[in-house]
Amino acid sequence: MTALLFLEDSYRKDASATVTGITQEGGIILDQSIFYATSGGQPGDRGLMLWPDIQLKIETTLKGEDGKLVCMPAEGQPLPNVGQVVAQRLDWDLRYSHMRMHTALHLLSVAIPLPVTGGAITAVKGRLDFDMPDAPDEKDDLSARMNELIARSLDISETWITQAELEQKPTLVKTFSVQPPKDAGKIRLIRIGHGENQIDLQPCGGTHVKNTDEIGKVMISKIEKKGRQNRRVHLVFEA
Secondary structure, three states, X not given: OOEEHHHHOOOOOEEEEEEEEEOOOOOEEEOEEOOOOOEOOEOOOOEEEEEOOEEEEEEEEEEOOOOOEEEEEOOOOOOOOOOOEEEEEEOHHHHHHHHHHHHHHHHHHHHOOOOEEEEEEOOOEEEEXXXXXXXXXXXXXXXXXXXXXXXXXXXXXXXXXXXXXXXXXXXXXXXXXXXXXXXXXXXXXXXXXXXXXXXXXXEOOOOOOOEHHHHOOEEEEEEEEOOOOEEEEEEEEOO
């Protein structure tokens, strides 16, 4: 398995690693990775991989077999050999935008406390699909609610529970389109706020900011009807 350094510290921008494999498609497998792999609606990370006299551009990162992460380089570049020690350098601006938007979507699931049926994230916008037969509040009212939550300066932290503990608390699972992330039988939970100020706790394997302040102001840009019972709510960073 690839050790997931981004779970230990999502703010880490560089790290060394050893190449443990090359896929048939030319993907690079490392023993440890700061690059997040595409999953849960969040895109895979981009960046650079460096070793003596070589600077390789990584276009995206994907999940491979048996817990391995695969860094996909741009076409036509030289690949490292298995056993090569490389430096990883993250496209930090892209990652940080994903962290801010991902955390904002957690808050959107607080502002609209209904089951989530899907979602997607980019560096400039995100959306959640809700099992919601009737339209939600007006966009401006929902935007104001979101910005009130952000302005509360709530800390974001993580905790881990077992699969058995999650089964005893099924209401923790908000998103039914993806399975809760597991690591060695444990489930990672992301908490927003603490004690009496806790407003959210749900399984998630993505990357998040440390405090809601970092999100900045947001705006609900569009609400669409998607089928008889689904509403798609779009969120953007306010200019």
